[in-house]
Amino acid sequence: MRKVAIISYGMTKVDRHWNKSLRDLFSEATLKALSRVDIPKVDAIFVGNMCASDLCDQNNIGTLIADHIGMISIPAYRIEAACGSGGAALHCGFMAVSSGIFDIVIVGGVEKLTDGTGKKVTLSLGKAADFEYEVFYGITFASLNALIMRRYMEVYKVPRDAFADFAVLMHKNGAKNPYAQLQFEIDRETVLKSEDIADPIKLYDCSPIGDGAAVVILCPLEDASKYSDSFVEIAGIGSATDTIDIASREDLLLFKSTLIAANNAYKMAKVSPSDIDLVEIHDAFTINAALSLEALGFSKRGEFDKLLYDGAFEPDGIIPVNLSGGLKSRGHPVGATGVYQVAEITMQLLGEAGKNQLKNAEIGLAQNMAGVASNSFVTILRRYK
Amino acid sequence: MKPIIDVVISGWGSYIPIYRLPVEEIARIWGTSVDHIKRELLIYEKSIAGIDEDVATIAVEAAKNSLKRAKINPSELGAVFVGTETKPYAVKPTGTIVAEAIGATPKILAADFEFACKAGTECLQCCIALVGSNMIKYGMAIGADVAEGAPADPLEYSAGSGGTAIIVGNKNYEKEPVALLEGSVSYVTDTPDFWRRPKESYPSHAEAFTGDPAYFKHTISATKLLMEELGLRPSDFKYAVFHQPNGKFPLRVAKMLGFNREQIECGLIVPYVGNLYSGSSLTGFSAVLDIAMPGDRILLVSYGSGAGSDAFSFIVQDGIIAKRDNAPKVMDYIKRKKTIDYAIYCKLRGKIW
Amino acid sequence: MSVPRYWRCIPQRIKMEALKCKSCGKTIYPPRARCIYCGGNDFETYVIPEKGRLISFSIIRHAPIGFEHTTPYVVGIVEFENGLRISSQITDVDINELKIGMEVEQVFRKVTEDGKSGIIQYAIKFRPIFQNI
Structure with missing residues (x-):
């Protein structure tokens, strides 16, 4: 097994890109990533995407992308794991390079949500859940998270405000991220007075609907210095699944797939939660932040709000969370999100994160x-010394 | 008419949706005099099916209630008939939906009947015939509707939603018979007093013509025929239930036939739920079974426009006592209600989308 | 949802047939090829009880296609005596009377329609218990 490096990254701003298509977005991110390095070839492309079949009436995304970026004839794969598609694509790319099958691969994620109408997007995103036993009943993706959120507040007596305040923190971070969709600050009232979506979830508990693409380029760690002066190591990966419907879970308030994925990633990277300097978590809804941080080992169960109010998740806290603004503020171009996260961590480790740069x-x-943690992809990156 | 084998009612069950639209609300929209409506129609409010209800769902709920009282395995049913004029599908049986949902498929006869408001008792006649000829052990007859009158039409004040299921059994097998059938008659003529053409959303009617030559002629004739065949007089009945398009018609027909108000009062549900169409007389009958005692004789007379009446005479049996409390009673459903306004009514019944 | 896809699930969504694992005795719903608890694949049919308890709920204000005209509607997770849980809609309920722990019972209802000309899709939903009979 070879060690793998990320030698470049590229992102589009997350936005409603009315004048850009799925392939335009991917190309933009790819060309940015390619411009930073000098590579002789690309062996394969792995693309994470969730909704193109529903919203762009397009399948065969791998080919579409390879064609558009002038790489016809190389292998191209579309990886779909709902909102986890980007993370899944990264892990597939990692495995391909690590195994020696390919040397240089482009891993990207792309999503074009604004080609669909609101109701169509709601339905499409809902398909992360069990269509026959959840979506069938009109259950939306937001409502699944709402079911968990209500349960969490009931069981742990965590106040509603804590979730609003997490959103406030995300916007504070996102306001400084040029790639973020929602680059503005909000206050608690913004969240609490925002529109009801699926009670208790309000509009500002949700990540926005937007388009975007993010790309990273992988190669064997031993070759990385040939192509770039700055690169990071993928020190550990872990992924795991859980039941596709949430009701079947023995513990509704445990993101078991994240827990297992994280443990595997920690083991592989030979680190523990206390070694982690910063984290990008999948806060598609504010409740996800609580359960993700708990499953990752950054908070005791049910104590998310205590750490939040202790400042633990602030940029200068014990574990800075989502310096990018997270899904909440940076945005959540579904199948691209996992790659955005990795690109953003890479930026931080390389010291290229601008106003949001964390020291050391x-x-x-x-x-x-994917879904309500029915599939989790945890990736640990290490600055290469 | 009387079957060769004695048949009994083995179980009964009704269902009325939770929503009520007071006539005041309808009058408010159309600027009509509410006192006049209450006085003339004797209707105070009508039941409205929820947004996720239709004849199939109402029939299933009534059917499940009837099974709880009959205490039989649904697979013992040999027939499920649904009488309605508001089928969820123009083509596709409601009976199969009901049979499947209650676990009575596949060895069963299932069909939908339509005869305006009389379809429910037609189903009953057919179940009596099938059980009475020993072709089946139990038959389920359902009358249910999600009736609607055209906006601003007098029928809009009365057309309600609900239904009732009656399980007919063989007297020789039934350990706890609810009521024994004494006899029945059907009386029909071609009298076009009320109708709905294909693809029309609302029924049409011939106004006052729906009275004397239609409702009154047929219900009176059927009742008289039945009493004649069985050698009975109005005073022989403890209870009488007539089809209830409004409160006034059944009261008047009872008076014309020589029944007093006490005999018909407890089966008169129309003031509180409106006209349940195919479910109307059967649900009135169900309300009577909810309180009748062994030995009581009950007259049931339906009326369907177009036109015809079915009349039945039942004698309540001892088994009624042990079964009565196994399911919600009609009065329980009448009391369980949520009042809505005209806007919600329009939303629930798909009038604005 | 296509006709065969709707029709195929009638036993599960209307007759409420779950699976009981013969190896570990646990019940699972929706059905799976193998038990999520012990991996066993020998099952018997387990009919989900009429009554259960609401353990969480949400009120949907923004609906997907097919549910646009039914908002606000309530979805929830219902837990049964043996611990089995399922997701469904909660109907005939006042939003203000909803609370975690409330008793609910099965009720056969329409879920959606495949347009004006397509099939009507029915399933068991849950509602507050009407009478404890």
Whole structure:
């Protein structure tokens, strides 16, 4: 097994890109990533995407992308794991390079949500859940998270405000991220007075609907210095599944797939939660933040709010969370999100994160998931010394 | 008419949706005089099916209630008939939906009947015939509707939603018979007093013509025929239930036939739920079974426009006592209610989308 | 949802047939090829009880296609005596009377329609218990 490096990254701003198509977005991110390195070839492309079949009426995304970026004839794969597609694509790319099958691969994620109408998007995103036993009943993706959130507040007596305040923190971070979709600050009232979506979830508990693409380029760690002066190591990966419907879970308030994925990633990277300098978590809804941080080992169960109010998740806290603004503020171009997270950690480790730059960051963790943590992808990156 | 084998009622069950639209609300929209409506129609409010209800769901709930009282395995049913004029599908049986949902498939006869408001008792006649000829052990007859009158039409004040299921059994097998059938008659003529053409959303009617030559002629004739055949007089009945398109018609027909108000009062549900169409007389009958005692004789007379009446005479049996409390009673459903306004009514019944 | 796909699930969504694992005795719903607890694949049919308890709920204000005209509607997770849980809609309920722990019972209802000309899709939903009979 070879060690694997990320030698470049590229992102589009997450936005409603009315004048850009799925392939335009991917190409933009790819060309940015390619411009930073000098590579002789690309062996394969792995693309994470969830909704193109529903919203762009397009399948065969691998080919579409390879064609558009002038790489016809190389292998191209579309990886789909709902909102975890980007994380899944990264892990597939990692495995391909690590195994020696390919040397240089492009891993990207792309999503074009604004080609669909609101109701169509709601339905499409809902398909991360069990269509026959959840979506069939009109259950939306937001409502699944709402079911968990209500349960969490009931069981742990965590106040509603804590979730609003997490959103406030995300916007504070996102306001400084040029790639973020929602680059503005909000206050608690913004969340609490925002529109009801699926009670108790309000609009500002949700990540916005947007388009975007993110790309990273992988190669064997031993070759990385040939192509770039700055690169990071993928020190550990872990992924795991859980029941596709949430009701079947023995513990509704445990993101078991994240827990297992994280443990495997920690083991592989030979680190523990206390070694992690920064984390990008999958806060598609504010409740996800609580359960993700708990499953990753950054908070005791049910104590998310205590750490939040202790400042633990602030940029200068014990474990800075989502310096990018997270899904909440940076945005959640579904199948691209997992790659955005990894690109953002890479930026931080390379010291290229601008206004959001954390000092002396050495190890970062990205947690990307599908559905309500029915599939989790945890990736640990290490600054290469 | 009387079957060769004695048949009994083995179980009964009704269902009325939770929503009520007071006539005041309808009058408010159309600027009509509510006192006049209450006085003339004797209707205070009507039951409205929820947004996720239709004849199939109402029939299933009534059927499940009837099974709880009959205490039989659904697979013992040999027939499920649904009488309605508001089928969820123009083509596709409601009976199969009901049979499947209650676990009575596949060895069963299933069909939908339509005869305006009389379809429910037609189903009953057919179950009596099938059980009475020993072709089946138990038959389920359902009358249910999600009736609607055209906006601003007088029928809009009365057309309600609900239904009742009656399980007919063989007297020789039934350990706890609810009521014994004494006899029945059907009386029909071609009298076009009320109808709905294909693809029309609302029924049409011939106004006052729906009275004397239609409702009154047929119900009176059927009742008289039945009493004649069985050698009975109005005073022989403890209870009488007539089809209830409004409160006034059954009261008047009872008076014309020589029944007093006490005999018909407890089966008169129309003031509180409106006209349940195919479910109307059967649900009135169900309300009577909810309180009748062994030995009581009950007259049941339906009326369907187009036109015809079925009349039945039942004598309540001892088994009624042990079964009565196994399911919600009609009065329980009448009391369980949520009042809605005209806007919600329009939303629930798909009038604005 | 296509006709065969709707029709195929009638035993599960209307007759409420779950699976009981013969190896570990646990019940699972929706059905799976193998038990999620012990991996066993020998099952018997387990009919989900009429009554259960609401352990969480949400009120949907933004609906997907097919449910646009039914908002606000309630979805929830219902737990049964043996611990089995399922997701469904909660119907005939006042939003203000909803609370965690409330008793609910099965009720056969329409879920959606495949347009004006397509099939009507029915299933068991849950509602507050009407009478404890």
